[in-house]
Amino acid sequence: MKLISEPYILLTITIGIYWLTKYLQNKTNSVFLNPILITIIAVIAILKAAGISYDTYHEAGKYIEFFLKPSIVALGVPLYLQINKIKKQVIPIVISQLVGAVVGIISGVFIAKWLGASDAVIISIAPKSVTTPLAIDISTSIGGIPSLTASMVVMVGIFGSVAGFKILQLFKVKNPMSKSLSMGTASHGLGTAQAMAISQRFGAYSSMGLILNGLFTALFTPIILALLGFI
Amino acid sequence: MIRQLFLILVCLALGEVVVYFTGIKIPSSIIGMLLLTAGLHFKIIKLKWIQGIADFLLDNMVFFFIPPGIAIMCYLDLISKEWIPILASVIGSTVLVLISTSFTHQVLRKTRSKKPNTDK
Structure with missing residues (x-):
């Protein structure tokens, strides 16, 4: 086994790149130094150059990934702290999530279709806005390719976390609750993590988007795709 | 810190149990999140019991992805x-x-x- 494929070395590289980009981003305020994007690209480039497979990398990556599910559970804390505010907003939240879920499924499918995607890609892209385990279940149930769906979910998450708040700013969305809620709707856990990085209050609203859009997308995807004649 | 980790893992494990027995199509982590919210809301879990680990997990969430x-x-x-x-x-x-x-x-x-x- 090559020295570089030792888990501790791969972990050091991953954490090192992330820490360095985060440090540089804080220093320069540059949009291009997004820590998650740079780290993913850099680590993939290193693995490809060194001829290391993802399975080998996973022996190291699993120690980081271990914290992913507990961190989603921990979102229960900001959710608890904001519960009274959320209760007052139930109707606007639920309606906006219904809109987001339907827009997400239909726009994803039609953009892919218009640009000439194959049926497998069109179906696999439908549940892309929701968290990976859910998206994979939905994809399987409608006859998509789960691994393709999983990679689209990651792309949506990275794009949302890198550009989401800037897009909302560009379209002059002012209300903090609307902004963070839609981050969770549009880009699931990664959008929520980005909202969490601003404040726990933002994280709580974003969790609501993550949960409700997950539920609505699971319910609506088979119906909408059947109505549109894709399945 | 051990007790804090334990409480988070209990919520996650209960989420797995719910998924196993009901076959519900919701990720165990999201059920765990809702169980933690309920536990705090109904004062079964005190906020100070998990505050430290929750802050650590939430502050570094992006990295875990x-x-x-x-x-x-x-x-x-x-x-x-x-x-x-x-x-x-x-x-x-x-x-x-x-x-x-x-x-x-x-x-x-x-x-x-x-x-x-x-x-x-």
């Missing part, structure tokens, strides 16, 4: 065949969801707050 992000390298061949529709759909649809959701929420919120006392 790195390994699943790197997993995209397994699908590069699959994506590269139809990368234009895939990329356009991922970006275009995400922008549309962001705008439609936030606008709907913002507008409904404003209309509601115009009526006095409805929030009480």
Whole structure:
């Protein structure tokens, strides 16, 4: 086994790149130094150059990934702290999530279709806005390719976390609750993590988007795709 | 710290138990999140029992998504065949969801707050 494929070395590289980009981003305020994007690209480039497979990398990556599910559970804390505010907003939240879920499924499918995607890609892209385990279940149930769906979910998450708040700013969305809620709707856990990085209050609203859009997308995807004649 | 870790893992494990017995199509982590919210709300769990670990997990959440992000390298061949529709759909649809959701929420919120006392 090559020295570089030792888990501790791969972990050091991953954490090192992330820490360095985060440090540089804080220093320069540059949009291009997004820590998650740079780290993913850099680590993939290193693995490809060194001829290391993802399975080998996973022996190291699993120690980081271990914290992913507990961190989603921990979102229960900001959710608890904001519960009274959320209760007052139930109707606007639920309606906006219904809109987001339907827009997400239909726009994803039609953009892919218009640009000439194959049926497998069109179906696999439908549940892309929701968290990976859910998206994979939905994809399987409608006859998509789960691994393709999983990679689209990651792309949506990275794009949302890198550009989401800037897009909302560009379209002059002012209300903090609307902004963070839609981050969770549009880009699931990664959008929520980005909202969490601003404040726990933002994280709580974003969790609501993550949960409700997950539920609505699971319910609506088979119906909408059947109505549109894709399945 | 051990007790804090234990409480988070209990919520996650209970989430797994719920998924196992009901066959419900919701990730165990999201059920765990709702169980933790309920536990705090009904004062079964005290906030100070988990505050430390929750802050650590929440502050570093973005970082924990790195390994699943790197997993995209397994699908590069699959994506590269139809990368234009895939990329356009991922970006275009995400922008549309962001705008439609936030606008709907913002507008409904404003209309509601115009009526006095409805929030009480």
